[in-house]
Amino acid sequence: MIRDVLLQPYQLKHLTLKNRIxxxxHEPAYxxxxxxxxxxxxxxxxxxxxxVAMTMTAGSATVSRDSPPVFNNILAYKDEVVRWMADLTDACHAHGCAVMIQLTHLGRRTGWNKGDWLPSVSSSHYREPAHRAFAKKMEDHDIERIVSDYADAAERMKAAGLDGIELQAYGHLIDQFWSPLTNTMDAPYGGSLxxxxxxxxxxxxxxxxxxxxxxxxxxRYTADEVEKGGITEEDGLEIARRLRDSGQVDFLNVIRGRIHTDPAMTDVIPVQGMKSAPHLDFAGRVRAEIGMPTxxxxxxxxxxxxxxxxxxxxxDMVGMTRAHMADPMxxxxxxAGREDDIRPCVGATYCLDRIYQAGEALCIHNPATGRELSMPHVITAAKSxxxxxxxxxxxxxxxxxxxAAERGHDVTVLEAASExxxxxxxxxxxxxxxxxxxxxDWRMAQCAARDVRFQFNTFAxxxxxxxxxxxxxxxxxxGLPETTILETGNDLAVSAWDILSGDVxxxxxxxxxxxxxxxxxxxxxxxxxxxGSRVEIMTRDRSFAPEIMGMNLVPYMRALQKTGALFTVTRTLKSLVRSGNQLEAAIGTDYSDLVEKRMYDQVIVNQGTLPLDDLYFELKPLSRNLGAVDHDAxxxxxxxxxPLVNPKADFDLYRIGDAVSSRNIHAAVYDALRLGLRW
Structure with a gap:
């Protein structure tokens, strides 16, 4: 019998990791x-x-007061962190899982106007585009203090019982020193490698x-910044040799690229539609040439x-981080031989983008992730x-x-479409x-395994x-697209759905x-x-596509900028009238009474959806709960x-997702999970 290579143990120094995963x-901002x-x-x-053999916490835990979190990071410079990290470590160790933490000083990759309002510090005054802080170039006493802060934080983690730590050396302070692109220091900290x-x-x-x-x-370091003037492959390999030869480092965690802008970070952490495992062979080259655990x-x-x-x-060890957000099992x-049962990571990167949008990581289609205290990953059967x-x-x-099927209920799904x-x-x-x-596809397979019946082409x-x-x-x-938002001429506009479906x-x-x-x-x-057409995207907001955060925006911009697409902000479309074979658009603004006329041959309105709720309201008076849900409960x-308000009725009635209001995929599946757990 050939044993799965992923399930073989790995010896890291004195630590035996029970498998290779x-x-x-990463910082879920919890x-x-x-x-x-x-x-x-x-x-x-x-x-x-x-x-999982090892979980690495934090991305990253900050070691100094002048490295305030860019989002809700762990504060490793506080002594009280020992208690909480010990609780986490003990809980994971009880299941045979090793625990480490990533420590860092963010350097310029943060802001000065948060936390204790201390100046950001770095190896240059250069501003990082992503976080916009102009840093103080570090002095000798800054270096001495921060080196000590790193050691203090590491000592706290050892006291908490962790198995080890990882230093973040890409994009953060250590790498800011290492990279020629971000180091303008004089000797002995700048200049030569x-x-x-x-x-x-x-x-x-x-x-x-x-x-x-x-x-x-x-x-964890970048072995190639993939940018002119930065750390090259040869530099990255030389850095790895020096780390190995120092005798201080037990493993390398290889990164390729930079994270100083949204496009750069998206190339390091690709989203859907981009190549899977784009830097895997490069990491393998580092392992082959350096010989360290990689x-x-x-x-x-x-x-x-x-x-x-x-x-x-x-x-030697493979990281499946976003994949475990989709399915921790x-x-x-x-x-158990159930690989086909794994909930897939679809690369939507809702997890990372949501940190910047709303301050917590969530999976687009696993609503239990991050809610483990209230939502189960494994559903138990109902009593009846x-x-x-x-x-x-x-x-x-x-x-x-x-x-509902996992709860043991008899389930039928009626769907108006053919798929x-x-x-x-x-x-x-x-x-x-x-x-x-x-x-x-994953949910259809789950339903098929539990004998859920489907009736398509059924307008119930x-x-x-x-x-x-x-x-x-x-x-x-x-829901269906809402297009009736103009003062006049709504019938002359089409929806984004019309274009996506190919109907228009x-x-x-x-x-x-x-x-x-x-x-x-x-x-x-x-x-x-x-x-090949000319397209202008207009919004009344001060920035376009505010619901699409930085990483998901990158592929759109790469596709649209090369075609000359025009982006117009702080303008409102007020009305449309036909003028021959053209449409005359009245363009206003929320900031003044200014109105101007522009000509187009097609206008698309995107204003979310309106609920398809006729059936709900038809059924509402016939239901036991009259459609009501106790929000506190x-x-x-x-x-x-x-609540039971109509005891003579035979069924409970619920509506979820966009049938309630225009929201997103996560909202719809979270509606379904937390309601379904009580059926």
């Missing part, structure tokens, strides 16, 4: 008051319980002196790629079997069907976003539902008025631009969530 350092408290512990513990490396090696020496030789110490993570979303990375000798499913009818087979409806998917299927028609269909009415004698009815009918062909001179700020407008713009996940 790890989650690399700390409270800068501490990794219960929510943070539960997030890592579920992955440990499911079998020897001088530029000096600060980082002072940190390594100070840490090792403090924690001893029996504590694991690694470095870790790596960069869009390794599936078990096959992970297995290849270890079997081919490219890596990956290792246990591999062990009930009949459930779900109307709509979009992501919310399919999640409702999956959850499942709803708006997700529309989005997946884009080559770049084709992976989104994994959200649907109240009579259809009564024929099933249901105990539970879920309205997940979604692009014009030659097209205006997209985007008053929602999500993906549909920019997806339509890509189609129009690729057809819903949020607390306890108590009587569904």
């Amino acid at each position: 790890m989650t690399t350092s 700390p409270e008051d800068g501490m990794p408290k219960e929510r943070y512990r539960a997030y890592h513990e579920i992955r440990a319980k499911a079998g 020897d001088n530029r490396l000096r600060f980082g090696f002072m940190v390594l020496d100070a840490i090792r002196d403090r924690v001893g030789t029996d504590f694991i110490l690694g470095v 870790f790596h993570a960069s869009r390794i979303p599936d078990v096959a790629t992970a297995r290849h990375s270890v079997a081919s000798g490219l890596l 990956i290792v246990s499913k591999i062990q 079997r009930r009949r459930a009818v779900i109307v709509g087979a979009g992501p919310g409806g399919l999640e409702a069907a999956r959850v 499942p998917g709803g708006q997700v299927r529309l989005a997946a028609q884009s080559r770049r976003r084709a992976e989104m269909i994994g959200i649907i 009415d109240a009579g259809d539902l009564k024929a099933f004698s249901p105990d539970i009815v879920v309205i997940a009918t979604g 062909h692009p014009g030659e001179n097209v205006l997209i008025y985007d008053d929602a700020g999500g993906h549909p407008a920019l997806m339509a713009a890509e189609i129009i631009a690729e057809s 819903l949020v607390a996940n306890s108590g009587d969530m569904f």
Whole structure:
């Protein structure tokens, strides 16, 4: 019998890792008051319980007061962190999972106007574009203090019982010294490679002196900045040799690229539509030439790629970090021979982008991630079997069907279209976003395994539902585009959906008025631009597409900028009138009474969706709960969530997702999960 290479143990110094799968350092922004408290512990513990060999916490924990978090990072410079990290470590160790933490000083990659309002510091005065702070060029006493801060933080982590630490040396302060692009210091800290490396090696020496030789110490570093004037491949390999020869470093975690702008970071951490594992072979080259234990993570979303990375000798430990946000049970499913059951990471990168948008990482289609204290990753059966009818087979409806079936209920799904998917299927028609269909395919497979019945091409009415004698009815009918937002001329506009579906062909001179700020407008713009037409994207907001954060915006900009697409902000589309074969648009602004006229041959309006809720309101007076949900009980996940106000009725009624209001995929599946747990 050939044992799966991913399940073979790995010896890292004195530490035996039980398999080859790890989650690399990342910050889901769950700390409270800068501490990794219960929510943070539960997030890592579920992955440990499911079998991951090592979990790396923080991305990154900050070691100094003048390195305030750019989002909700762990404050490793506070003594109280020891207690909380010890709780997390003990919880993971109980499941045989090693625990490390990534420590850093952000340098210029932060702001001065937060935390204690101390100046940002770096090896130059250069501003980082992403975080916009002009840094103070460091003095000798800054260097001495920060080196000591690193050692103090490392000592705290050893006291908390962690197995080791990793230093962040890409984009942050250590790398800012190492890179010629960000180091303008004089000798002995600037100029030659020897001088530029000096600060980082002072940190390594100070840490090792403090924690001893029996504590694991690694470095996650960029071995090639892929930018003229920066760290080259040859430089990166030389840095690795020096790290190895120093005797202070136990492993390398290899990165390729820079993270100083959104496009640069997206090349380091690719999103959907970009190549999977783009830097894997490069990491393998570092391992082959240096011979040190080598870790790596960069869009390794599936078990096959992970297995290849270890079997081919490219890596010793493979990081599947976003994949574990989609499904923390990956290792246990591999062990059980259930790889087909793994919930796929579809590369949407809602997890990372949401940190900057709303201050916490969430998976686009696993609503239990980050909510481990209230939402289960494994659903248990209900006490009694009930009949459930779900109307709509979009992501919310399919999640409702999956959850109800796992609860042991008899489930039927009615769908008006010929295929499942709803708006997700529309989005997946884009080559770049084709992976989104994994959200649907996984749920269809889960439903098939639990004998959920589907009736497609079925536009259900109240009579259809009564024929099933249901105990539970879920309205997940979604919505249709809202286009009636103009003062006059609404009938002359088309929706972004019309372009995405191919029902309407692009014009030659097209205006997209985007008053929602999500993906549909920019997806339509890509189609129009690729057809060779001129496209202008207009919004009343002060920035376009505000619902699309930096990493997901990058592919759109790369596609649209090369076609000459025009972006217009702080303007409102007020009305349309036909003028021959053209459309005359009245363009106003919220800032004044200014109105001007412009001519287009096609105008697209994107204003979210309006709920398809006729069936819900038809059924509402016939239901036991009259469609009501107790919000206090819903949020607390306890108590009587569904009030009985019509006891003569036969079924409870719920509506979810865009059938309630125009939101997103995560909202729809979260609606379905937390309601379904109480059925």
